[in-house]
Amino acid sequence: MSNHTVHTIQTAPEQSKPVLERLQRTFGLVPNIAGAMAASPTLINGFIGLFERVHASRLSEPQIQTLLLTNAVTNRSEWAAAFHTALALQQGVSRADVDAIREARLPADGNLAALSALARTLIDRRGRIDCADEKRFIDAGFGAAQILDVIAVVAASTITNYTGSVTQPPLEAQFAEYAWQAPTR
Structure with a gap:
């Protein structure tokens, strides 16, 4: 059992909310893994920067x-x-x-x-x-x-x-x- 919260846009730390809002627009939901990451604004903000660049790379x-x-x-x-x-x-x-x-x-x-x-x-x-x-x-x-x-x-x-291995968010x-x-x- 995990002791980690899966945050929503409403419950996330203020510095994490903009990322969750972007993911909501992208996927039509806030993936539970992102909700778990949101507990750390450092992690979620670092992740989103790399995530966006990966999807703008030369790879399809x-x-x-x-x-x-x-x-x-x-x-x-x-x-x-x-x-x-x-x-x-x-x-x-x-x-x-x-x-x-x-x-x-x-x-x-x-x-x-x-x-x-x-x-x-x-x-x-x-x-x-x-x-x-x-x-x-x-x-x-x-x-x-x-x-x-x-x-x-x-x-x-x-x-x-x-993050998934540590926080074990529900699927x-x-x-x-x-x-x-x-x-x-």
């Missing part, structure tokens, strides 16, 4: 959602895995590719597989990749600078994933069909 929304779902599964973040399953499907990532990521496999789509593999490698190796990892990513059609965009997505999702009803449980180790 299906690519970003592939990364976010991969990161959630790799970090064993159950709330984020459900949320990003819904968003990945909404952004046109195939059900087969979403299922592969949720099962810690690479998607069949080569472009998405390269992104997913790089993200998983960055997380598993604590940011260290080798020349072969970089070559595989570039051979899939990406530029070397896009590795840095992937790092930004990993950083943004790490905030969400860790919203509209994402219940996408619930995911981390396999036991």
Whole structure:
């Protein structure tokens, strides 16, 4: 059981309210993970700045959602895995590719597989990749600078994933069909 409050716009600290209002406009709801983050204006404001920049990067929304779902599964973040399953499907990532990521496999789509593999490698190796990892990513059609965009997505999702693991926010009803449980180790 978590001792953390999931804030609403009304109950959040004043410095957190503008972020929750922006998320309300973006998603039509304040995601429970953001409500949990709102207890720390430092965290929620740092997160939103990076979040907005990630979604304005050179990566497409299906690519970003592939990364976010991969990161959630790799970090064993159950709330984020459900949320990003819904968003990945909404952004046109195939059900087969979403299922592969949720099962810690690479998607069949080569472009998405390269992104997913790089993200998983960055997380598993604590940011260290080798020349072969970089070559595989570039051979899939990406530029070397896009590795840095992937790092930004990993950083943004790490905030969400860790917050979810610590605060354990409830999963919203509209994402219940996408619930995911981390396999036991």
